[in-house]
Amino acid sequence: MATSVTLSIDIGGSKIKACTLNKNGKILHEYTKIPTPNPANPTNLLAAIKELVKEFRYDRISAGFPGYVRDGIVHTAPNLGTEFWKGVNLAEELMVTLGKPTRVINDADMLGLGCVSGKGFEMMITLGTGFGTAFYLDGKVLPHLEVAHHPIHKDQDYDAFIGEATYNEIGKKKWNKRMQRVLSIMKTVFNYDKLYIGGGLSRKLDFQLDENIILVANIDGIDGGVKLWEQ
CATH class of the missing domain: 3.30.420.40 (ATPase, nucleotide binding domain)
Incomplete structure (x- = not known):
C-alpha cells in the first residue's frame, strides 16, 4: 500500500513511545509517550499501548521490543520480564488489539533500520x-x-x-x-x-x-x- 500510514511504537524499559509516519518516513503525528506499566506483562502493556494511540490514525503497525523477537514472537524480555513474555506472539496480539497488520522486531533492530x-x-x-x-x-x-x-x-x-x-x-x-x-x-x-x-x-x-x-x-x-x- 503505497499511501500507507505507519504507526511506529517504541517499547522501552521505562517508556512507551509512538508516532505515525507517511510512506517517506515523515512524522504525521508527533511522538507521544507514557511510562511503561509495572508490572510490564502483556495485558498491562497492550492496554497501555491501546490508550496511548487511541487518537492516532494509521494503516499498519511497526513495533520495536526490548528483547529477542523472531517472526513477531518474543523469546526473551530481560528488562520487562521474560517470565511474562516468553512465547508471546506480540505481532498477533497487537494486530488483534489495534486491528491493523503488525510487524514486531527488536527495538535496536528497528532504530538501526532508520539510521544505516x-x-x-x-x-x-x-x-x-x-x-x-x-x-x-x-x-x-x-x-x-x-x-x-x-x-x-x-x-x-x-x-x-x-x-x-x-x-x-x-x-x-x-x-x-x-x-x-x-x-x-x-x-x-x-x-x-x-x-x-x-x-x-x-x-x-x-x-x-x-x-x-x-x-x-x-x-x-x-x-x-x-x-x-x-x-
Missing part, C-alpha cells in the same frame, strides 16, 4: 536501560543476536556492566572507561564498516570516537518503522 547507510556491514548499539545490538548487511537486518547477555567481566554481562543502573552506581568517569573497553571489543569482534550508537546514555560518552562510529538520536531512526515493511 545501506552499504556494507553495519552495526547498531543502544545504550540505555540495557545494551541493545543490531546488525545489517547492505541495509537488510540480519538475525538478531543478544550480545547484551554475553559475559564481559566475571559474572557480569553487558547489561550489568554498562547498563543504566550501573551508570548511576559508578558515575560518568568509570562508565566511560568501561565503554572504551566495550567499543574496543565490538571493533575487534565484529569488524563493522560503520557503527551507530543510540539510546539515552549515548549522550554521556565523553571520549573521541573512531571516524566510522556515528552517534544518533531516536529521531534519526524514526523511519525505521516504515523501512521494516520494505524488508
Whole structure:
C-alpha cells in the first residue's frame, strides 16, 4: 500500500513511545509517550499501548521490543520480564488489539533500520536501560543476536556492566572507561564498516570516537518503522 500510514511504537524499559509516519518516513503525528506499566506483562502493556494511540490514525503497525523477537514472537524480555513474555506472539496480539497488520522486531533492530547507510556491514548499539545490538548487511537486518547477555567481566554481562543502573552506581568517569573497553571489543569482534550508537546514555560518552562510529538520536531512526515493511 503505497499511501500507507505507519504507526511506529517504541517499547522501552521505562517508556512507551509512538508516532505515525507517511510512506517517506515523515512524522504525521508527533511522538507521544507514557511510562511503561509495572508490572510490564502483556495485558498491562497492550492496554497501555491501546490508550496511548487511541487518537492516532494509521494503516499498519511497526513495533520495536526490548528483547529477542523472531517472526513477531518474543523469546526473551530481560528488562520487562521474560517470565511474562516468553512465547508471546506480540505481532498477533497487537494486530488483534489495534486491528491493523503488525510487524514486531527488536527495538535496536528497528532504530538501526532508520539510521544505516545501506552499504556494507553495519552495526547498531543502544545504550540505555540495557545494551541493545543490531546488525545489517547492505541495509537488510540480519538475525538478531543478544550480545547484551554475553559475559564481559566475571559474572557480569553487558547489561550489568554498562547498563543504566550501573551508570548511576559508578558515575560518568568509570562508565566511560568501561565503554572504551566495550567499543574496543565490538571493533575487534565484529569488524563493522560503520557503527551507530543510540539510546539515552549515548549522550554521556565523553571520549573521541573512531571516524566510522556515528552517534544518533531516536529521531534519526524514526523511519525505521516504515523501512521494516520494505524488508
